[in-house]
Each structure stands twice: as C-alpha cells, then as structure tokens.
Amino acid sequence: MLFGLLCLTFAISHLVPGDPARLAAGPDASEAMVQTVRARYGLDRPLGVQFVRYLQGLAAGDLGESLRSRNTVRADLARYFPNTFELVTLALLLAVVVGIPLGMLSAVYKDTWIDHWSRVVSVSGVALPAFWLGLMLQLLIALHLGWLPLGGRLGITATPPEPITHLLLVDALLRGQWSTFADAVRHAVLPVVTLCFPALASIMLVNRAEMLETLQQDYIKTARAQGFSSFRVVTRYALRNAMIPTLSMIGLRYGWMLGGTILVETVFDWPGIGLYAVNAAVSSDFQPIMGVTLLVGLNFMLANVVVDLAYGWLDPRIRRPSAT
Amino acid sequence: MSARVLSLPGQEASARRRSELRRYARLFARSAASLTGLAIVLLFLVVTLIGPWIVPYPGDARGAVHLDRKLQAPSAAHWFGTDEVGNDIYTRVILGARVSLQIGLIITLVAALIGVPLGIVAGYVGGTVGELIMRVTDVFLSVPALLLALAVVGALGPGIVNAMIALSLVWWPGYVRLIQAKTLALKQETYVEAARAVGTGRLRIVFIHILPNCVSPIMVKASMDMGTAILAAASLGFIGLGAQPPHPEWGAMISHGRNYLPTWWWYSAFPGLAIYFTVLGFNLLGDGLRDLLDPKSRGMT
Numbered sequence: 001m002l003f004g005l006l007c008l009t010f011a012i013s014h015l016v017p018g019d020p021a022r023l024a025a026g027p028d029a030s031e032a033m034v035q036t037v038r039a040r041y042g043l044d045r046p047l048g049v050q051f052v053r054y055l056q057g058l059a060a061g062d063l064g065e066s067l068r069s070r071n072t073v074r075a076d077l078a079r080y081f082p083n084t085f086e087l088v089t090l091a092l093l094l095a096v097v098v099g100i101p102l103g104m105l106s107a108v109y110k111d112t113w114i115d116h117w118s119r120v121v122s123v124s125g126v127a128l129p130a131f132w133l134g135l136m137l138q139l140l141i142a143l144h145l146g147w148l149p150l151g152g153r154l155g156i157t158a159t160p161p162e163p164i165t166h167l168l169l170v171d172a173l174l175r176g177q178w179s180t181f182a183d184a185v186r187h188a189v190l191p192v193v194t195l196c197f198p199a200l201a202s203i204m205l206v207n208r209a210e211m212l213e214t215l216q217q218d219y220i221k222t223a224r225a226q227g228f229s230s231f232r233v234v235t236r237y238a239l240r241n242a243m244i245p246t247l248s249m250i251g252l253r254y255g256w257m258l259g260g261t262i263l264v265e266t267v268f269d270w271p272g273i274g275l276y277a278v279n280a281a282v283s284s285d286f287q288p289i290m291g292v293t294l295l296v297g298l299n300f301m302l303a304n305v306v307v308d309l310a311y312g313w314l315d316p317r318i319r320r321p322s323a324t
Numbered sequence: 325m326s327a328r329v330l331s332l333p334g335q336e337a338s339a340r341r342r343s344e345l346r347r348y349a350r351l352f353a354r355s356a357a358s359l360t361g362l363a364i365v366l367l368f369l370v371v372t373l374i375g376p377w378i379v380p381y382p383g384d385a386r387g388a389v390h391l392d393r394k395l396q397a398p399s400a401a402h403w404f405g406t407d408e409v410g411n412d413i414y415t416r417v418i419l420g421a422r423v424s425l426q427i428g429l430i431i432t433l434v435a436a437l438i439g440v441p442l443g444i445v446a447g448y449v450g451g452t453v454g455e456l457i458m459r460v461t462d463v464f465l466s467v468p469a470l471l472l473a474l475a476v477v478g479a480l481g482p483g484i485v486n487a488m489i490a491l492s493l494v495w496w497p498g499y500v501r502l503i504q505a506k507t508l509a510l511k512q513e514t515y516v517e518a519a520r521a522v523g524t525g526r527l528r529i530v531f532i533h534i535l536p537n538c539v540s541p542i543m544v545k546a547s548m549d550m551g552t553a554i555l556a557a558a559s560l561g562f563i564g565l566g567a568q569p570p571h572p573e574w575g576a577m578i579s580h581g582r583n584y585l586p587t588w589w590w591y592s593a594f595p596g597l598a599i600y601f602t603v604l605g606f607n608l609l610g611d612g613l614r615d616l617l618d619p620k621s622r623g624m625t
Contacts (some may be wrong), residue, residue, distance in 0.1 A: 136593070281475070
C-alpha cells in the first residue's frame with residue numbers, strides 16, 4: 001500500500017510533460033544550465049535508477065527540496081504540518097461532538113421540526129463550497145461584525161510560545177501564555193467551523209440513518225418494555241450499535257478533511273500544508289506537492305488503522321472473531 | 325380484463341413496464357427532497373440550454389470591458405451587480421452553468437468509462453489482475469481526490485482542460501470499488517451460474533447479465549458525482565489552477581471577487597450560490613434515485 005503510494009507520487013512527478021530541470025533552472029536559463037541542473041538532480045538517468053534513488057532518499061528521510069522556499073521539504077513539512085493537524089483535529093472533534101447528537105436527536109424526533117431543520121442543515125453542508133462558505137463567514141463575522149480576525153494563525157501583537165509539541169494551542173497552554181492562547185483560539189474559530197461543516201453534515205446523516213434502523217430492532221423494544229428510561233435506551237443501546245457505520249464515515253471524512261483543508265487554509269491564510277501545497281502547485285514546485293501527498297496518504301492510512309481498532313472496542317464480536 | 329387476455333405477449337410486457345414506471349414515478353414524487361432535486365437539475369439544464377438567449381449582456385461572458393459601469397451594486401439593470409471591468413455578473417453566472425455542466429459531464433463520463441470496465445474485470449475475472457487493479461484503486465483512494473488533482477494540475481500547468489484531465493484521472497477509483505463489489509455479488513447469483521453452466525461465453529455473460537444490473541448503482545453514483553465534480557472543478561478554479569479569466573467559471577469568479585470583499589460582496593456571493601444550488605440539486609436527485617432503485621435504503625435518508 002505504502003509502496004503503491006510511493007510509485008504514484010513518483011509517477012506524477014516524473015511522467016508529466018513539464019520538464020522539472022527547466023523549471024528549476026528558471027525561465028532564462030541556457031540549454032547548458034538546464035543540463036547542469038538535470039545532471040545535479042539525476043534527472044538524466046533512466047527512470048528505474050531515478051526511482052531507486054528516490055526510494056533511497058525517502059528511506060533516509062529526504063523528501064527533496066522546495067525550489068521556491070529553498071528549504072528541504074522535510075523542514076517545511078515539519079513547520080507546517082502541526083498547524084494543519086491542529087485545524088483538522090479540532091474540526092473533526094467539533095463535527096463529531098455536534099454531528100452525533102444531532103443525528104441522534106433527528107432520529108429520535110423523526111419528522112418533527114428538529115428533524116427537518118437538522119436535515120436541511122446537513123444537506124446544505126454537503127453541497128456548500130467550503131471556500132465560499134469561508135469567504136462568506138469572513139465577510140459577515142470578521143469584516144462586517146468584527147467579532148473575529150480575518151485570517152492567519154496569530155495576531156501581530158501576540159508572542160508565539162516556545163515550541164514544546166509544536167502545536168500552537170497546546171504550547172501556549174503549557175507555557176501558561178493565556179493571551180496568546182486566547183488569540184490563537186480566536187484565529188481558529190472560523191477555519192475550524194468552515195472545515196467541519198461538510199463533515200458534520202455527513203456524520204449526522206449517517207448517524208441518523210443508522211439510529212433509525214437500530215431503534216426498530218427488537219432488543220430496543222425489549223429494553224423499552226422493561227422500563228429503561230428513553231434516554232438510557234437511546235444513548236446506551238441504540239447509539240452504540242449505530243456507531244460502527246458512523247465511525248467508518250468519520251474515518252472517511254478525516255481523509256476528505258485533509259483534502260478540504262487545502263481550500264480552507266487558502267481562504268484563511270492558515271500556514272499549514274494545504275496552503276503550502278497550493279503555493280507549490282501554482283509555481284510548479286514538485287517536491288513539496290509530492291511530500292504533502294505522501295504525508296496525507298500516510299495520515300489517512302493511520303486513521304484507517306485507528307478506525308479498525310475502534311471497531312474492535314465498540315463491537316466485541318470483531319475483537320474476538322472466533323466467538324461468533 | 326378481456327382486452328388483457330386478448331393482448332399479445334409483447335404488448336402486455338410493455339404495459340407492465342409502463343405500470344412499473346408509473347409506480348416508480350409515484351414513489352419518487354412522494355419525496356419532497358427528490359422532487360426539489362429534480363426541479364433544480366431541470367432548471368440548471370434549461371439554463372444551460374437557453375442561457376445565451378436570456379442573458380442581458382451576452383458579450384460580457386468573454387470579458388468585454390465597460391469601465392464606466394464597473395463594480396456596481398445589484399440593481400434592475402444588473403441583477404447581481406457588475407465586476408471590476410463592468411461585466412454583468414448575472415450574465416456570467418448564467419453562462420457559467422454551461423461551463424460547469426460540461427466539466428461535470430466530462431469528468432463523470434471519463435471516470436465511469438475507466439472505472440466500470442476495470443471494476444468488472446476485477447470482480448469477474450479476479451485473480452492476479454483483479455488483485456492488482458484493486459491495489460492500485462486503494463492507493464488512489466488513500467489520497468484525497470482534490471490533493472491528487474492539485475498535484476496533477478501542478479504538473480500539467482493551470483487551465484480548465486488540464487483541470488478536467490486531472491479530475492478525471494483521480495475520479496475513476498470510486499467506480500472500480502462500486503462495480504467490483506456489485507460484480508462479485510452478481511457472480512454468485514443463480515442465473516449467472518446457470519448461464520456459465522450452459523457454456524455462455526464470459527463476454528456475453530458480462531454484457532447480458534452483469535452490466536445491465538450495474539446500471540442503477542452507476543446512475544446513482546453518476547448523479548452524485550455530477551455535483552461533487554462541479555464542486556471540485558470550482559475548487560481548482562478558486563485556487564487559480566482551473567479555468568482562467570475571463571472564462572465565466574464560478575470558482576474562478578469567486579476567487580477574483582475575493583479581492584473585492586467586503587465592499588463589493590456581490591462579486592463572490594452570487595457565483596457561490598450558483599455552485600451551492602447546482603450541487604444541492606444533483607445530490608438530492610442522487611439521493612432520490614438511490615431510494616428508488618435500492619428499496620432497502622428507502623425512508624432511511
């Protein structure tokens with residue numbers, strides 16, 4: 001799987017019509033200079049040799065260097081990834097914390113106004129262009145009402161904390177820099193809300209559908225008949241069983257968020273890997289895009305492992321396949 | 325009753341099919357959401373068809389310059405206002421529907437044309453080839469489509485054609501997954517086994533038994549994909565890697581209008597609404613189709 005991903009990134013960066021050496025040498029470079037660059041990066045070797053060298057480099061943690069920032073891609077990613085990680089994690093948390101109860105309420109109060117409104121919200125959430133939603137939130141809340149900052153990670157006056165975990169919010173807390181923390185939170189609200197909206201919508205929809213099905217099962221009726229309170233039946237018995245499909249949607253949405261963060265970071269000028277990839281793509285700077293693709297792919301694979309583990313935790317039958 | 329007894333078998337079959345269709349139509353009409361979706365999609369199609377004849381300033385689609393009326397607020401003369409060179413935004417939004425329809429159709433079609441045959445091969449033939457196809461599919465699915473498309477467009481260079489190529493290239497794996505699963509299930513059906521037992525050729529089985537049964541899931545997915553593909557193309561346009569100005573593409577228009585926020589809000593606002601309603605329409609239609617064609621999910625969404 002990982003090997004396949006490596007092949008894919010390599011193929012995209014090498015089998016396209018653009019000539020990376022010419023790009024690296026600049027538009028005014030002479031043929032001789034292009035040749036020098038080509039030799040320096042080994043671009044004149046056969047593809048097979050290039051691929052092996054690419055793998056060797058990766059094994060040593062070398063992702064190439066960015067032509068634009070002149071840094072190694074690894075250093076750039078190390079700098080930008082924590083910001084993206086924070087954004088995506090917060091958005092996912094918000095989506096789960098709001099989406100699951102909303103789906104639950106919607107299922108329990110099916111065909112009432114609660115259900116109708118949460119469905120309107122969720123159907124809109126999937127269809128709204130994230131970048132446009134971001135712009136409109138900026139327009140309304142940041143520019144018109146002036147409640148929150150327009151974009152960026154921190155205000156100019158705030159001092160960033162000394163890095164411990166490289167996660168700005170966590171670091172600010174650990175260092176006890178309350179004003180910095182508050183500023184960082186204010187900057188995070190709009191991007192997080194924008195990014196979470198489509199995920200919230202689909203988590204809610206899946207959870208609602210699953211809850212509706214689960215609530216019709218016999219064991220739920222039995223539990224109700226035995227006089228368990230409605231709240232207990234819904235949260236303890238039904239929700240747990242409805243969680244498995246919801247969980248796979250959460251895993252899937254994590255991946256989509258890593259894609260959607262490209263747009264949200266562009267709108268809010270959030271210094272993460274999405275914005276980094278966009279800037280690289282606009283200036284035909286390959287290595288960073290490949291680095292980001294690889295990193296995101298790895299993250300997604302990890303997320304799938306976590307989801308699989310969580311299945312086992314939720315459903316003992318999966319944990320002990322022999323018992324069924 | 326007597327008429328039915330006298331009718332020829334062919335007529336009877338077609339009558340049955342008609343009543344079947346009527347039943348479907350009734351089921352579909354029961355759902356307000358599906359009907360809304362259908363209405364939006366129909367409106368979208370009508371707009372793409374007659375667009376050039378209903379817009380007030382047809383010349384503005386290709387980037388005419390009227391600096392005397394630049395950045396005007398929405399008014400009777402310019403329903404959605406004007407942009408920085410005085411083009412009527414209403415005109416450009418209406419004509420942008422054509423661009424979006426074209427993008428959506430091409431991406432969905434190419435993705436289905438690549439994905440469906442691969443899915444059938446992976447599901448029906450299986451073996452090493454099938455395994456290989458599924459591995460490659462998994463790799464593609466492990467990276468968000470938008471990021472992958474960004475990488476491909478970064479390599480090919482910006483432009484609407486390249487954006488379409490990139491999105492088509494990353495869009496097919498979903499179809500492989502869908503069709504492979506469906507084919508695997510169909511393969512176990514008695515009638516397919518029977519066909520195989522009497523010596524029917526593989527190709528014939530695929531075309532007579534497998535493909536027709538894949539039509540409804542493909543239709544549902546294609547309807548949903550029209551929306552998501554339009555959204556993805558607009559996203560690339562917004563980043564600046566898709567359609568280039570003065571092409572009337574919604575994403576690119578929003579991206580330009582962004583520089584004129586907050587004072588000239590209408591520049592970004594209306595193209596965004598157009599994307600929203602279009603995607604919403606295709607999603608609702610897809611949902612409705614799924615409820616219709618897959619009775620198990622009926623009433624669940």
